[in-house]
Amino acid sequence: MGNKSETLFDDAKTVIPGGVNSPVRAFRAVDRNPLFINHAKGSHIFDEDGGEYIDYVCSWGPMILGHAYQPVIDAVKAACENGLSYGAPTEKETVLAKLILEAVPFMDKVRLVNSGTEAVMSAIRVARGYTKRDKIIKFRGNYHGHSDGLLVTAGSGLLTESNPDSAGVPKGYTATTLLADYNDKASVEALFEANKGQIAAVIVEPVSANMGVVPPNEGFLEFLRQITKDNGSLLIFDEVITGFRLAYGGASEYYGIQPDMITFGKIVGGGMPLAAYVATSEIMDVVAPVGSVYQAGTLSGNPIAVTAGIEQLKALKNDKDIYIRIDEFASKLEAAYRELGVTVNRVGSLLSPFFTDGEVTSYSDVLKCDTKKFAAYFRKMLDNGVYVAPSQFEAMFVSDAHSQDDLDKTIKAIKNSI
Ligand code: PLP
Incomplete structure (x- = not known):
């Protein structure tokens, strides 16, 4: 130093x-x-x-x-000449949405946001709005960004700082976040048993990468798929790290599992602040302005970030x-x-x-x-x-x-x- x-x-x-x-x-x-x-x-x-x-x-x-990476840099430079943000739709947002959907062909719609935190926070709101249930299950040591309800026994920087629950989060904000143990089926079963008909979603890093890399045990993701289906709950893969990294189709392609919702971040923005959440039309149509789950953003779908995302995804796809x-x-x-x-x-x-x-x-x-x-x-x-x-x-x-x-x-x- x-x-x-x-x-x-x-x-x-x-x-x-x-x-x-x-x-x-x-x-x-x-x-x-x-x-x-x-x-x-x-x-x-x-x-x-x-x-x-x-x-x-x-x-x-x-x-x-x-x-x-030169193609991203060149495209971003060119895009900058046309203005940095409009707060109005552009064709490029649809281009990026389609590139994302090619990775997850079982999904129909994409909403672009600015960070992984926002993508996960919004996906959970959508899952709650869609299922009309409040509780979610998350895994100890998984990290899903810094929104209030998810700062519970979280990985990444919280684990590093030995402070897995953040100060400043009212108890009420996390009362509906139930904790299970990654790779431990019984811990998930017990929560479903004790909260029948109340679980909106299970959110998981399909490969835990925020407590160091911990792969799913054989059958664990299949088990999550089945138990959520059996209980009318949604399965959300947080692919902010694994998306476009394990394969173009991320962990869902790598493990051959189709969750109900997926969050993307990091790679999808080519190094710019951009993230996304995706699901089927049935689920995504609860999002405003079609439905009544509100989610918005001044810089969402920002043309420069979208340009970087398009160029990076094109390179990976090709x-x-x-x-x-x-x-x-x-x-x-x-x-x-x-x-x-x-x-x-x-x-x-x-x-x-x-x-x-x-x-x-x-x-x-x-x-x-x-x-x-x-x-x-x-x-x-x-x-x-x-x-x-x-x-x-x-x-x-x-x-x-x-x-x-x-x-x-x-x-x-x-x-x-x-
Ligand atoms: N989800 C996962 C799996 C992550 O690894 C991260 C960040 O590292 C997030 C969500 C939050 O993303 P961001 O830092 O872009 O808000």
Whole structure:
């Protein structure tokens, strides 16, 4: 960590809480000051002190094609010339909606919003409006953004900061959020049994990626599909991370399961603030102005963000070998950790090494991890020119820009760091 990042961080702290606009960026869990970023290109990110790092954060997922991917940059530059926002419909919104629906052909309609938080918050409102029920089930350690009702035993930054429930959320706001354990069918069955006819929806990260990567046990997602169907509840896949990453069709394609609603974020916006929720017409027609579930946004469907999303999705759709390449790259990283005796979970291009003994298949396994060991590993990786998420409870994201040279250097860094 050089002088300039340190100076910028000190200055930022005088005007921004903790110096950052999203908590994990502060590097608190790894006991180091954050890098301040100057620019990024391809698989590399450059800090204000002239440091160059192989980047496995990839803006926490969106940059699946690498940073500053030229077709996206060119299209965004051209779109800017036409004005940044109109607050009125454009043809491009329909183009993006159709590109999204090609990923999930069993869905009919899309609503564009600005963040994953908004997509999930809105999807849940729609599920409640559609089913006319109030309660939802979420899983411990899953993260669905920072709306009030979902900040309950949440993953990601909340888990990193050992504060899985946020202050400032009135009890009443979370009274209808019921908690189950990921990969534990009995915990879900018990909640359905105790709340008959009252569950609007089950929301799940089909692959948990906000407590480190924890894949679904065989049959778990099928079980969720069946129990929701049997109880007249909706199944919502939160694919803000897995969407357009595990496959063009995300986790629903990867696992061959059709939920009732899906939320997308990150990749769908090509690096711009854009997210979406989708469902069948029957469900989506409860949304205003057709139906009475209200959801709106000044910048929703913003032409610049939509342009970035279109270009990124087009690139992914037109070269599906991308998924084979990033999967293969990630499998080699997985092998490198495994060779050193580190527990590692991987699904496609998402992976997490865990500093613990034995397998990690549940939230309680995750909690047993040695976060001090993780922090030491993180600092060494950084010293070896590799930038991974500054938390045990996040995923590593592989992009199509990662090269053989990156792979060789990363494996070397892993060996030096563990
Ligand atoms: N859902 C999941 C699965 C996420 O991983 C995230 C963010 O990381 C969100 C929702 C919230 O998205 P955003 O940060 O864009 O509000």
